Amino acid sequence: xxxxxxxxxxxxxxxxxxxxxxxxxxxxxxxxxxxxxxxxxxxxxxxxxxxxxxxxxxxxxxxxxxxxxxxxxxxxxxxxxxxxxxxxxxxxxxxxxxxxxxxxxxxxxxxxxxxxxxxxxxxxxxxxxxxxxxxxxxxxxxxxxxxxxxxxxxxxxxxxxxxxxxxxxxxxxxxxxxxxxxxxxxxxxxxxxxxxxxxxxxxxxxxxxxxxxxxxxxxxxxxxxxxxxxxxxxxxxxxxxxxxxxxxxxxxxxxxxxxxxxxxxxxxxxxxxxxxxxxxxxxxxxxxxxxxxxxxxxxxxxxxxxxxxxxxxxxxxxxxxxxxxxxxxxxxxxxxxxxxxxxxxx
Amino acid sequence: xxxxxxxxxxxxxxxxxxxxxxxxxxxxxxxxxxxxxxxxxxxxxxxxxxxxxxxxxxxxxxxxxxxxxxxxxxxxxxxxxxxxxxxxxxxxxxxxxxxxxxxxxxxxxxxxxxxxxxxxxxxxxxxxxxxxxxxxxxxxxxxxxxxxxxxxxxxxxxxxxxxxxxxxxxxxxxxxxxxxxxxxxxxxxxxxxxxxxxxxxxxxxxxxxxxxxxxxxxxxxxxxxxxxxxxxxxxxxxxxx
Amino acid sequence: xxxxxxxxxxxxxxxxxxxxxxxxxxxxxxxxxxxxxxxxxxxxxxxxxxxxxxxxxxxxxxxxxxxxxxxxxxxxxxxxxxxxxxxxxxxxxxxxxxxxxxxxxxxxxxxxxxxxxxxxxxxxxxxxxxxxxxxxxxxxxxxxxxxxxxxxxxxxxxxxxxxxxxxxxxxxxxxxxxxxxxxxxxxxxxxxxxxxxxxxxxxxxxxxxxxxxxxxxxxxxxxxxxxxxxxxxxxxxxxxxxxxxxxxxxxxxxxxxxxxxxxxxxxxxxxxxxxxxxx
Numbered sequence: 001x002x003x004x005x006x007x008x009x010x011x012x013x014x015x016x017x018x019x020x021x022x023x024x025x026x027x028x029x030x031x032x033x034x035x036x037x038x039x040x041x042x043x044x045x046x047x048x049x050x051x052x053x054x055x056x057x058x059x060x061x062x063x064x065x066x067x068x069x070x071x072x073x074x075x076x077x078x079x080x081x082x083x084x085x086x087x088x089x090x091x092x093x094x095x096x097x098x099x100x101x102x103x104x105x106x107x108x109x110x111x112x113x114x115x116x117x118x119x120x121x122x123x124x125x126x127x128x129x130x131x132x133x134x135x136x137x138x139x140x141x142x143x144x145x146x147x148x149x150x151x152x153x154x155x156x157x158x159x160x161x162x163x164x165x166x167x168x169x170x171x172x173x174x175x176x177x178x179x180x181x182x183x184x185x186x187x188x189x190x191x192x193x194x195x196x197x198x199x200x201x202x203x204x205x206x207x208x209x210x211x212x213x214x215x216x217x218x219x220x221x222x223x224x225x226x227x228x229x230x231x232x233x234x235x236x237x238x239x240x241x242x243x244x245x246x247x248x249x250x251x252x253x254x255x256x257x258x259x260x261x262x263x264x265x266x267x268x269x270x271x272x273x274x275x276x277x278x279x280x281x282x283x284x285x286x287x288x289x290x291x292x293x294x295x296x297x298x299x300x301x302x303x304x305x306x307x308x309x310x311x312x313x314x315x316x317x318x319x320x321x322x323x324x325x326x327x328x329x330x331x332x333x334x335x336x337x338x339x340x341x342x343x344x345x346x
Numbered sequence: 347x348x349x350x351x352x353x354x355x356x357x358x359x360x361x362x363x364x365x366x367x368x369x370x371x372x373x374x375x376x377x378x379x380x381x382x383x384x385x386x387x388x389x390x391x392x393x394x395x396x397x398x399x400x401x402x403x404x405x406x407x408x409x410x411x412x413x414x415x416x417x418x419x420x421x422x423x424x425x426x427x428x429x430x431x432x433x434x435x436x437x438x439x440x441x442x443x444x445x446x447x448x449x450x451x452x453x454x455x456x457x458x459x460x461x462x463x464x465x466x467x468x469x470x471x472x473x474x475x476x477x478x479x480x481x482x483x484x485x486x487x488x489x490x491x492x493x494x495x496x497x498x499x500x501x502x503x504x505x506x507x508x509x510x511x512x513x514x515x516x517x518x519x520x521x522x523x524x525x526x527x528x529x530x531x532x533x534x535x536x537x538x539x540x541x542x543x544x545x546x547x548x549x550x551x552x553x554x555x556x557x558x559x560x561x562x563x564x565x566x567x568x569x570x571x572x573x574x575x576x577x578x579x580x581x582x583x584x585x586x587x
Numbered sequence: 588x589x590x591x592x593x594x595x596x597x598x599x600x601x602x603x604x605x606x607x608x609x610x611x612x613x614x615x616x617x618x619x620x621x622x623x624x625x626x627x628x629x630x631x632x633x634x635x636x637x638x639x640x641x642x643x644x645x646x647x648x649x650x651x652x653x654x655x656x657x658x659x660x661x662x663x664x665x666x667x668x669x670x671x672x673x674x675x676x677x678x679x680x681x682x683x684x685x686x687x688x689x690x691x692x693x694x695x696x697x698x699x700x701x702x703x704x705x706x707x708x709x710x711x712x713x714x715x716x717x718x719x720x721x722x723x724x725x726x727x728x729x730x731x732x733x734x735x736x737x738x739x740x741x742x743x744x745x746x747x748x749x750x751x752x753x754x755x756x757x758x759x760x761x762x763x764x765x766x767x768x769x770x771x772x773x774x775x776x777x778x779x780x781x782x783x784x785x786x787x788x789x790x791x792x793x794x795x796x797x798x799x800x801x802x803x804x805x806x807x808x809x810x811x812x813x814x815x816x817x818x819x820x821x822x823x824x825x826x827x828x829x830x831x832x833x834x835x836x837x838x839x840x841x842x843x844x845x846x847x848x849x850x851x852x853x854x855x856x857x858x859x860x861x862x863x864x865x866x
Contacts, residue, residue: 026428055427058453062420065413065450069393069424072411077428095414197409199432201388204356208403208412210396212637348850350804351859360809361833361858365641367813371857401639473638527854557813558640564814
């Protein structure tokens with residue numbers, strides 16, 4: 001029997017509840033709009049819950065390395081940031097990527113590059129998926145609703161600790177601040193944490209990220225890639241929205257996808273045969289589902305609040321298919337359902 | 347302790363990869379003896395920086411984590427917060443501690459995080475070929491100061507004194523030298539005790555030699571070290587009265 | 588692996604040099620680079636090493652061509668110069684039956700040669716350097732042998748390495764000795780079989796010294812010849828001996844009659860290679 005809880009929360013508050021449900025115990029962070037409420041809310045929760053603790057660090061880079069340290073000790077830790085802080089986090093995330101640490105980060109996208117705006121964008125897709133100096137062996141969930149800020153954050157911890165890739169929940173400034181009544185379903189027990197530095201003097205754990213020659217480093221990378229490829233099917237997720245009988249397809253992620261759903265519902269009343277394919281994981285992408293959806297149509301519209309970070313990911317997957325792909329990129333600005341309809345009907 | 351090498355050294359990874367005559371070898375030996383005498387080898391986790399310190403990644407019989415340059419302190423702060431029972435040691439050089447990592451070193455001291463930081467100062471960035479470091483004294487020729495360190499780059503950096511200004515009065519701050527290895531051992535024991543018994547921050551700088559980049563033989567290396575000790579004082583650095 | 592030449596076009600010669608860090612491999616490489624330019628070749632030279640400053644193999648890839656050179660590395664070398672057993676590991680993947688392998692028989696046992704079918708040209712270079720010249724002229728000697736094999740003019744070849752090393756030759760005598768070492772290498776007759784025995788290998792067992800009151804243990808396998816123990820001994824009981832340590836540097840011997848068992852050698856040795864116990 002599933003018990004549910006209804007709560008009036010913002011996206012940022014939902015993320016905190018999701019982290020607690022996912023088994024997180026320590027948060028490290030630095031204030032940055034629009035993610036600051038996550039740190040504040042967590043700090044407040046830790047007053048009543050002795051299993052939670054936190055440290056506001058000297059900057060985001062330090063926060064990320066504190067996370068790495070806590071993970072090594074076998075404790076679920078995470079950080080939350082945005083924009084310039086997301087950039088500073090690439091240093092510790094790269095270490096986590098190399099050493100296969102279960103790093104969890106909640107990234108609330110804001111206008112960029114540089115300080116930009118504190119409000120909204122979808123311009124941190126590259127950063128989350130392929131930032132740092134590695135090859136993007138990171139899991140990225142794109143939350144499209146306050147509800148998903150809860151469920152995907154919880155899931156992120158289990159994904160990270162099971163598969164050992166840095167795992168991100170990509171939200172944005174609108175989601176962070178939107179307050180809604182959401183249901184908090186009772187979720188499966190999270191994957192437990194375990195010591196990564198095993199504290200066994202008879203067989204010490206030596207973890208390094210620096211190698212002296214190409215071949216030995218290459219073998220380690222190849223092993224990580226093998227694991228990544230093996231795990232893709234289990235991790236990749238997507239949503240198909242009203243795809244039956246379509247001749248045009250919208251592809252969008254995050255809150256923009258929700259606006260697209262509204263637009264689709266309206267267009268369907270005007271007999272336009274159009275649906276939405278939404279990735280829940282931007283990395284790895286649910287390629288099989290994407291290709292199946294794309295094969296139904298000749299024309300695809302990709303909407304994103306960035307120039308073409310998301311479009312490039314999709315086009316990479318769809319290479320080889322005969323398609324007319326139209327990119328609707330609007331960096332750092334959102335789309336209302338009406339705008340979406342206007343762009344499509346043009 | 348009269349062992350040819352500390353018991354907590356992993357003898358399978360010896361000879362180690364530090365250069366002939368490197369002060370890291372002397373420092374790590376007396377860190378090892380200190381750990382042996384305190385009988386805590388089963389409970390130590392060592393964090394190391396990038397730079398020559400990274401060569402100690404498989405050096406000891408205890409868990410070792412190589413971090414990024416200048417990031418050993420926050421990693422060990424997070425580790426210790428998650429597992430307060432372990433002895434957390436952060437080991438780095440003058441670049442990782444006083445340049446790229448200075449902010450985190452100072453904040454760990456400021457917060458009195460209960461970790462023990464050991465910083466080996468050989469007045470240059472050795473692993474990358476001997477470039478100028480904050481601790482390089484004025485006038486010294488390095489790979490990036492071919493005419494000697496100019497005044498505009500700042501004089502030699504007094505790290506422990508700076509840390510002392512910002513650290514809690516009960517934190518333990520000291521400078522030692524590889525010219526006196528027994529003092530290294532005694533001082534590291536005091537520093538680690540401050541973490542275990544008092545749950546406070548401790549910081550020890552070790553003046554060290556770098557024959558490879560200094561281009562000195564054994565005698566010349568220790569002579570230069572004597573000169574360094576005139577500028578960087580070997581002593582426990584206590585809070586102002 | 589084809590029996591044809593390794594040369595992708597008839598105009599290029601691919602050379603790999605490998606030795607311990609500190610043996611002067613890159614000096615040879617730079618000298619060869621300059622000599623080849625004087626000989627009107629196009630040249631590319633790329634060193635390859637790991638993060639360690641000392642103690643791991645130093646490798647150089649050199650390509651000489653009369654045509655254009657695009658990519659500085661290659662699959663198989665025409666000529667390989669190997670100056671130690673550990674360096675052989677770095678070269679093994681780059682040689683094939685067409686490669687000529689010049690190697691130092693004094694410190695490499697042919698039993699351990701990774702590719703036994705390769706054309707081996709042996710030079711007991713360490714022995715000659717130590718017996719006739721000096722340890723530091725070792726790389727100059729090997730350079731001479733390599734230049735001869737490549738057919739380079741001896742004067743151009745010597746001028747090239749001399750211009751790099753001349754500031755290091757503190758006296759005229761030292762400069763002349765190195766010139767002799769170069770010429771000696773250039774005149775060498777390679778061993779093709781019945782190779783000289785490797786006599787300059789790291790001693791694998793500890794040296795134990797005993798008298799009525801003390802036992803000293805010195806481990807060549809960990810000794811890097813830094814000389815700190817000799818410097819720190821207050822009674823000058825230590826001095827470099829005959830055995831070779833892990834980097835082929837001399838290992839100290841101890842005079843137990845002079846030794847006062849103060850513990851300094853143990854205290855200061857960065858490598859845990861020496862101690863003296865009172866009985």
